[in-house]
Amino acid sequence: MSKPFLHMKKINKSFNGVSVLMNVSLEVEPGEIHALLGENGAGKSTLMNILGGVFRPDEGTILIHGKAVNLFNPKASQDHGIRFIHQELNVVPDLRVYENMFLGLELRNKLGIVKVEEMCRKTSDILMKLGVDIDPKEYVRNLDTSYKQLIEIAKALLHQSRLIIMDEPTTALAEHEVERLFSLMKSLKESGVSFIYISHKLNEIKQICDSYTVLRDGELVGTGQIQHETLENITTMMVGKTISEERIVHDNNFGKVVLEVRDLTCKGLFHSINFQVKRGEIVGFTGLSGDGRTELFETLFGYRKKYTGEIKVDAKNVQLNHPQMAVKSGIGLVPKNRKENAIIKDLSVMHNMTLSSIGNVEAYGFIRENREKGKFLHYKDLLNIKVHNPNITIDKLSGGNQQKVVIAKWLEVNTNILIFDNPTQGIDVGAKLEIYHHIVSLARQGKGIIILSSEAPEILKICHHIYVMFQGEIVANLNGHQATEDEIMGYATGSIKGGEKDAYQTKT
Numbered sequence: 001m002s003k004p005f006l007h008m009k010k011i012n013k014s015f016n017g018v019s020v021l022m023n024v025s026l027e028v029e030p031g032e033i034h035a036l037l038g039e040n041g042a043g044k045s046t047l048m049n050i051l052g053g054v055f056r057p058d059e060g061t062i063l064i065h066g067k068a069v070n071l072f073n074p075k076a077s078q079d080h081g082i083r084f085i086h087q088e089l090n091v092v093p094d095l096r097v098y099e100n101m102f103l104g105l106e107l108r109n110k111l112g113i114v115k116v117e118e119m120c121r122k123t124s125d126i127l128m129k130l131g132v133d134i135d136p137k138e139y140v141r142n143l144d145t146s147y148k149q150l151i152e153i154a155k156a157l158l159h160q161s162r163l164i165i166m167d168e169p170t171t172a173l174a175e176h177e178v179e180r181l182f183s184l185m186k187s188l189k190e191s192g193v194s195f196i197y198i199s200h201k202l203n204e205i206k207q208i209c210d211s212y213t214v215l216r217d218g219e220l221v222g223t224g225q226i227q228h229e230t231l232e233n234i235t236t237m238m239v240g241k242t243i244s245e246e247r248i249v250h251d252n253n254f255g256k257v258v259l260e261v262r263d264l265t266c267k268g269l270f271h272s273i274n275f276q277v278k279r280g281e282i283v284g285f286t287g288l289s290g291d292g293r294t295e296l297f298e299t300l301f302g303y304r305k306k307y308t309g310e311i312k313v314d315a316k317n318v319q320l321n322h323p324q325m326a327v328k329s330g331i332g333l334v335p336k337n338r339k340e341n342a343i344i345k346d347l348s349v350m351h352n353m354t355l356s357s358i359g360n361v362e363a364y365g366f367i368r369e370n371r372e373k374g375k376f377l378h379y380k381d382l383l384n385i386k387v388h389n390p391n392i393t394i395d396k397l398s399g400g401n402q403q404k405v406v407i408a409k410w411l412e413v414n415t416n417i418l419i420f421d422n423p424t425q426g427i428d429v430g431a432k433l434e435i436y437h438h439i440v441s442l443a444r445q446g447k448g449i450i451i452l453s454s455e456a457p458e459i460l461k462i463c464h465h466i467y468v469m470f471q472g473e474i475v476a477n478l479n480g481h482q483a484t485e486d487e488i489m490g491y492a493t494g495s496i497k498g499g500e501k502d503a504y505q506t507k508t
């Protein structure tokens with residue numbers, strides 16, 4: 001039998017005496033897309049950091065084509081044909097595309113002068129192969145995220161990589177960008193390139209991956225072919241219990257209207273937006289990227305000065321020209337891209353969690369340690385946050401666990417209207433469910449909740465009403481109990497036109 005391209009054998013790794021990988025093995029064949037799955041903190045990124053030469057294993061061997069290799073630094077890993085595309089993309093925004101492609105490996109002539117034209121030509125050749133039309137001399141900062149990712153893939157091709165590791169590549173991508181990435185992966189696979197693919201979006205796994213390996217708490221719990229396994233089984237392997245796909249049913253005892261928006265328009269971004277949210281109600285907004293949803297809610301959170309129309313909170317007109325005004329009016333926003341927007345890296349996990357709700361743990365100007373610790377333990381338990389010591393800095397946590405800390409922080413903020421922008425980005429299936437239940441209980445307490453999400457299943461899971469946006473307008477207002485994913489997609493892509501269907505109407 002032929003040897004697999006990669007065989008990681010019995011890898012062990014611990015940090016400060018805490019084991020995070022125990023006897024983990026992984027095999028990847030040439031031309032295979034292999035999913036690496038597991039809850040937040042299971043050890044996926046750590047295993048890949050070992051393969052990428054970022055961390056050294058404490059024990060274990062790595063074989064490439066059956067030969068033991070020593071991946072003592074990223075360069076050594078790259079020399080063996082392995083390319084690690086981190087979630088935080090490593091392209092340099094202030095350099096041009098071709099400069100990024102050849103960074104550290106500039107082509108020079110005998111006199112040491114860089115061969116710009118040749119580098120540009122080679123860059124163009126590869127980009128053309130990938131079916132992307134960007135000028136090699138364009139500055140990377142001017143490109144969309146998906147193009148930045150394509151540059152990383154182009155770099156992998158330039159260096160003739162045989163295995164590309166992608167750690168949650170689609171988190172920041174729009175739907176059409178995901179499609180582009182997948183078709184690219186498929187064509188590279190045809191030419192024998194292998195992938196290790198990490199994602200918490202299980203529908204993507206079914207769509208693109210051939211095989212899988214599941215880790216739980218640093219141990220291997222299953223590996224095999226995707227086609228032989230149901231997603232339910234894989235989920236059970238990941239979290240150790242079954243997770244219901246069902247809609248979370250919850251009561252509809254709404255109170256008074258807490259937020260009302262009339263004819264809200266911001267030129268070029270969104271227009272004639274009308275909707276209302278009652279106390280106890282969970283309202284979802286979805287659509288494709290560029291639908292104006294983010295801009296609409298940035299406006300409601302006071303980020304945009306110029307808008308026309310009316311915003312009423314508790315039946316009173318408010319002017320929201322500054323985030324402070326929004327907070328004062330009782331509106332809270334849990335931002336997306338929380339890694340960039342909401343984490344203070346040098347601060348402990350516990351302080352990061354209690355930061356914005358400091359009033360809740362403070363007495364006479366002093367932070368009450370017991371109370372702070374109590375809150376921390378409550379959310380650690382509720383959201384299954386994997387952290388051994390609340391006093392370590394937050395950057396030592398896995399990506400998803402950092403997200404959970406930020407979510408916990410916002411769940412504490414006591415505003416009457418709460419807007420969640422992509423609340424479960426980067427969060428594992430088990431904790432997603434806990435977050436949904438928590439949001440439902442906030443609604444039961446009488447808060448008005450708005451959820452922005454690009455994932456229709458998420459919106460369908462808990463929302464009472466669903467608004468679909470398309471090119472800056474609300475094109476559908478659907479009943480959350482009855483709407484279907486197909487229907488939402490139809491409106492979001494513009495293939496069903498607003499008004500054609502008898503949409504559910506809220507009564508004023």
Ligand SMILES: Nc1ncnc2c1ncn2[C@@H]1O[C@H](COP(=O)(O)OP(=O)(O)OP(=O)(O)O)[C@@H](O)[C@H]1O
Nearest residue numbers: 015020040041042043044045046397398399400401
């Ligand atoms: N540099 C570090 N120092 C200490 N502990 C670390 C370090 N890096 C990772 N860990 C710990 O190792 C464990 C595994 O983390 P890892 O990042 O591999 O998880 P993951 O499976 O990638 O999770 P996620 O889905 O959240 O990204 C976590 O408990 C994390 O806190």
Ligand SMILES: [Mg+2]
Nearest residue numbers: 044045398399
């Ligand atoms: Mg990770």
